[in-house]
Amino acid sequence: MPPHPETSSRRVPLSVLDLAPRSAGMTPRQALEESTLLAQEVDELGYARFWMAEHHGSDTFMSSATALLLGHMAQHTSRIRLGSGGVMLPNHSPLMVAEYYGTLATLYGDRFDLGLGRAPGTDPMTAAALARSSGQLNEFASEVLALQTYLGEPQPGAKVRAIPGEGTHVPLWMLGSSTGGAQVAGALGLPFSFASHFAPDQLREALMVYRDRFRADGATAQVERPTTMAGINVLVAPSQEEAEHLFTTAQLMAIRIRSGQPAPLDPPVDDLASAVPAQLIGLAQAHQAVQAVGDPASVVAKLEAFAAEHELDELIVTTYTFDPELRRRSYRMLAEAWGMPAA
Template structure:
């Protein structure tokens, strides 16, 4: 087991979740409080992900939310995990993130995804492109060019944005994203927290085909961040009880019935039929739930099994105070370098 001094960095993925009984403003305030905690506790990044048209998550306008979080934090890197590029023109993304970097300096990561991040009808209302691999790779290349050094004679420019060099990341939940990340020389964030099955094959493909010499390259060697679900509490029993909220959320998402987060329940079997219990219990490998020591042991095991450089953890609780407590307990047991 790695000593605390050799553990890889931890980051936070937050979707501004809204619980039953909360207003959208409450959900955004809870995310701001969590970002302030993460900043102080030594987490490396705080990423928010673009989702549209859902009662569950209030993170549809990521750049606006990140600007708000930047005003209320000091050190932590803030980013999109990710911006869903089929919904946006690369020029507009470059302007938004270029504006953030101009206002707040080099504190932003621009994670890019190929999915629309919503249902088909909402996707059609947002739609700008299809997200097919070839057009997507071109969009990423355009975005990198807009954020890069001024190009003599360029007809189209991102102002502000040009010259800010906001770092690009590629997101993926399959080998498709790994392919693009490798070809473009980008760091790769894998959504193993909800799609663990292809993690190893995606990482292998990415590391094997990584091109440090690509014109869009952002890093000199392959860099992988993987997602994992975490809930730490003083006792394992309490952690498992609180985690039923996340399990019910997974069932709601998979069955097309999204809603604000449910309160935890004593017994999932009492509220879910057999086939839905299987969804609730899926993906055990990317679920670290228990006391802080149990959670750290699970994360250590995950890191020793999969060649990743950083973990991005996500936590759902009905009561936002329990989410904040979980991240505080994890920071302590992982011995994160706390901000002075």
């Protein structure tokens, strides 16, 4: 069962969302090696979780085989919880997901979270090649129930079993970028993580729907009260000016994605307005409206205000820089400014 930090008495836990981003000039292997170094660093710094998100057919992100990557990260870390942020369930059979994550839990113990989403995590043509189910709410909820059953205690007379998997009780999280996931999370009594780092518009409404519809008395409930996490774009540097300069890499990434031209991460630019049309800058700003970019003190203040405004139990932060060392530096500076107890 996920922890229930008291937001009123101390800062909420911080977790990390990673998509194994690849910078221009970097091979896929180098991108995965950099994500491994990041996992090791945030493990030592005291972050709560290291989640990886499923994406397919992208030159930007190397995180298509999420379960394989999490097993690799488990071998190179010792404490931090690892998880999917998330597995896009319409792309997979619940039985196979239960087998994969049940195998991870069998090998490495209770260190894994299984975040579930409905989006395909890719473009329409790749989604068609992957798709196994529609992702409609009723079908999605039914598959979540099946997955939870496979990971639960062995069912007498069951003809289909997840082995390894049954009895591991890998904790489930529901992910969402709209109110749909919030409805399912509330009805099933699951913790809920909202993707406000790229879909900020419905954050407030989704949290309200989740809290209003939360049921702690159902057989599927895994938490006793509504438990929430939200994503936020973060970049910490010694000065506000440097942080904003480095953040142009993330802005260019968002522009490429939103305009259908994904590519490896670009180097930062001195003047974003001279690099791309103004209307595309507006797209990036809307896409990344939930952000904390600046020196350590200003970022901490923004994170505290965001968590308090939405009464969140946890924040999951994501950081993109062209130079992977500067990404790790950002997480180091944030951990120190947050007062994070090192592992």
